[in-house]
Amino acid sequence: MGQDRTGSSAAEERRQSEADPLGRAMLAHHRDTPGQLTYRDGAERRDGNVAELYFSSPESWDRETIDALERVADAEPVLDVGCGAGNHLLWWADRGVDAVGVDASPNAVRTARERGLEDVLVGDMFDLPVPTDAFGAVHVVGTQVGLGRSLAGIRELLVEFARVVGDAGVAVVDNYDPTRLDEGFFGYRSDPREGIAHRCFHLEFEGERADGDRFREVGRTLQFLLCSPDRFREATTGTPWTVTDVLRTEAHYRAVLAKSDSKPHR
Structure with a gap:
């Protein structure tokens, strides 16, 4: 009997939508259990660098990272969207x-x-x-704003971020500038x-269960929109946000936003 390709494809999509390779990699690293996270784009592979990206010491962070954390801290309480293993939450907690x-x-x-972090939600x-x-304040650093996949999609996200903050709200989001x-x-x-450009890849985690059996978890393909700061400003049109500053580290940048009654820095 022939394979039901439609059913097989749907099952695979469900499996990938439920997969959590990045989270499993974070948990494995925290518990010091075996595991390897890999970024894949076709035949290209790159190590996930879990320790460096999600468990690094603040002493290794650049000035732009600290600046962004301080700016949103000044407008607490802060919502850290895409908080990962909680590195930034721990930094804020240490400072009250x-x-x-x-x-x-x-x-x-x-x-x-x-x-040790209690106020963390799925x-x-x-x-x-x-x-x-x-x-x-809303802090959205990890380039996940690009998962809006278009300027219109980023605009949707910005409207949602505006919903959860008051009239004097601020936000920091980040992305890569494709012109660089x-x-x-x-x-x-x-x-x-x-x-404008795009970025596509998926994540795979190879780990080990308590009984010693190896397993591999494959995530869905992630599609990001990359946009320059000027194009990002276009995405704020029709939202309550105004870009007040841009903090750059080579091709990567953080955009600082305020509710539109605030004026941008000159």
């Missing part, structure tokens, strides 16, 4: 800043909680599981529009 984390990965949230950044006007990238950038996809 009121902050809550949200992440789509259940295992990332589990990791953050095992590190949730979708397009529909944040927090009340309206509950925060003074080339096709050697992992997962890079060009676009004919100026200041």
Whole structure:
């Protein structure tokens, strides 16, 4: 009997939508259990660098990172969207800043909680599981704003971020500027529009169960929109946000936003 290709494809999509390779990698690292995270784009592979990206010491962070953390701390309480293993939440906690984390990965949230953080929620950044006007600032660093996949999609996210902060709310989001990238950038996809490109890859985690059996978990393909700061400003049109500053580290940048009644820095 022939294979039901439609059913098989649907089952694979469900499996990948439920997969959590990045969160499993964070949890494995935290528990010091075997595991390897890999970024894949076709035949290209790159190590996930879990320790460096999600468990680094603040002493290794650049000035732009600290600046962004301080700016949102001044407007606490802070909502850290895509909080991962909780590194930034721990930095704020050490300084007495009121902050809550949200992440789509259940295992990332589990990791953050095992590190001593209580106010961490599993949730979708397009529909944040927090009340309206509950925060003074939103911190969205990890380039996940690019998962909006288009300027219109980023605009949707910005509207949702605006919902959860009060009238004097601030936000910090980050992205890569494609005008400063080339096709050697992992997962890079060009676009004919100026200041626009894309990035595609998926994550795989190879780990070991308690009984010693090895397993591999493959995530869905992630598609990011990369946009220059100028194109990002376009995405704020029709939202309550104004870009007040841009903090750069080569091709990577953080955009600082304020509710539109605030004026940009000159």
